[in-house]
Amino acid sequence: MTNEMTSTAFESLVADAVADAIVVVRRNIDRFGDAYVDDTTRQDRYPLRPAYGPFAKGQNRGWTTSFVPGMQWLAYDLTGDEGFREQALRHAADFERRLRADEDLDTHDLGFLYTLAAVAPWRRTADERWHAVGIGAAERLMTRFLEPAGIIQAWGDLSDLQQRGRTIIDSLMNMPLLTWAGDQTGDPRFADAVRRHTAQLCAHILRDDDSTFHTFYWDAETGRPLRGATEQGASDDSCWARGQAWGVLGFALNYGATGDDTLLDAAWRCADYLLRHVPADLIPYWDLVYSDGSDAPRDSSAAAIAACGLYELAACDPDRARAARARREGDALLDALIARARPANPEDAEALLLHGVYNLPTRTGVDEGTLWGDYFYMEALVRRTRPDWQRYW
Ligand code: GLY
Numbered sequence: 528m529t530n531e532m533t534s535t536a537f538e539s540l541v542a543d544a545v546a547d548a549i550v551v552v553r554r555n556i557d558r559f560g561d562a563y564v565d566d567t568t569r570q571d572r573y574p575l576r577p578a579y580g581p582f583a584k585g586q587n588r589g590w591t592t593s594f595v596p597g598m599q600w601l602a603y604d605l606t607g608d609e610g611f612r613e614q615a616l617r618h619a620a621d622f623e624r625r626l627r628a629d630e631d632l633d634t635h636d637l638g639f640l641y642t643l644a645a646v647a648p649w650r651r652t653a654d655e656r657w658h659a660v661g662i663g664a665a666e667r668l669m670t671r672f673l674e675p676a677g678i679i680q681a682w683g684d685l686s687d688l689q690q691r692g693r694t695i696i697d698s699l700m701n702m703p704l705l706t707w708a709g710d711q712t713g714d715p716r717f718a719d720a721v722r723r724h725t726a727q728l729c730a731h732i733l734r735d736d737d738s739t740f741h742t743f744y745w746d747a748e749t750g751r752p753l754r755g756a757t758e759q760g761a762s763d764d765s766c767w768a769r770g771q772a773w774g775v776l777g778f779a780l781n782y783g784a785t786g787d788d789t790l791l792d793a794a795w796r797c798a799d800y801l802l803r804h805v806p807a808d809l810i811p812y813w814d815l816v817y818s819d820g821s822d823a824p825r826d827s828s829a830a831a832i833a834a835c836g837l838y839e840l841a842a843c844d845p846d847r848a849r850a851a852r853a854r855r856e857g858d859a860l861l862d863a864l865i866a867r868a869r870p871a872n873p874e875d876a877e878a879l880l881l882h883g884v885y886n887l888p889t890r891t892g893v894d895e896g897t898l899w900g901d902y903f904y905m906e907a908l909v910r911r912t913r914p915d916w917q918r919y920w
Contacts, residue, residue, distance in 0.1 A: 638701025699777020828900030
């Protein structure tokens with residue numbers, strides 16, 4: 528945000544961006560109905576999720592499908608329009624079916640999926656049906672907790688030797704489902720898992736220079752920390768931009784859940800490293816190893832997630848001067864996203880946010896809209912517009 532821009536001018540820019548986002552979410556309900564779109568756009572259009580193995584085209588599988596009802600809940604929170612609520616509840620019913628049918632659940636991303644698809648509907652309707660789905664998903668996530676390492680395994684079947692003992696920075700975002708389940712049931716296993724998993728990430732996935740590994744392996748038999756490695760970043764010792772952004776938001780949310788000051792410190796370490804390594808226009812390159820002048824693609828979704836993390840820090844950091852700085856930095860990222868990644872014509876757009884990267888090493892979803900970029904951009908708009916907004920996480 529330029530120094531000259533007044534806060535009223537920024538607020539009016541944000542209000543316009545909110546109005547555009549609501550238009551896109553509404554039109555996507557007309558376009559896609561109950562079907563699930565793919566993780567990213569192709570040339571700015573969302574294709575339906577392709578058929579894969581036993582799954583039909585447009586079926587609910589993978590880690591990103593809950594961002595669609597997530598955006599519908601955000602639109603409902605902003606407008607009170609029952610159409611958004613009804614469609615989000617239709618998705619909640621499909622996530623209930625997915626859990627009961629045990630479809631594509633061998634992943635730590637149960638947290639992303641069921642926080643938005645079960646906890647959010649429960650928070651907004653108080654219907655016990657969604658409560659039961661959320662608790663079922665949290666119990667399933669707990670089966671991935673590995674002793675003696677004290678981590679939740681990220682990917683794959685637990686007997687998959689390639690994935691055994693591995694977790695990833697994104698996993699921080701899966702902890703709020705466990706925190707919620709612990710609060711609801713009073714069962715200390717959930718909070719214990721959150722405390723141990725986040726402590727392991729703080730100690731090993733966050734490097735001494737405040738950058739992060741994308742993934743880290745532990746010896747599943749002895750619990751010994753082994754080594755960091757990347758999957759979606761430029762190299763094992765580079766810093767994948769979205770991973771760093773997951774660190775900002777994930778550590779901040781888990782600080783709120785645990786009150787552990789080392790997690791607050793970790794969130795700030797991730798934030799300051801990211802802010803020191805973004806180019807002048809503030810939209811991160813897909814890996815923070817690149818800097819001004821590079822023609823590497825940008826990942827707008829990393830900026831959207833980091834903006835939410837900074838707004839979370841603005842809300843939870845007891846140091847009020849630091850909280851005010853977090854809000855200013857969050858505003859600067861949001862302003863840059865509105866200026867550089869918002870589609871020109873919301874009536875025609877299918878993504879809320881352009882110019883994201885899913886996985887550059889596999890050339891998947893490069894310079895495209897992404898479901899999580901759309902969701903967290905909209906969450907950042909909601910956080911900025913509604914300071915009293917009750918989050919789903
Ligand atoms: N959580 C997977 C990703 O950020 O690509």
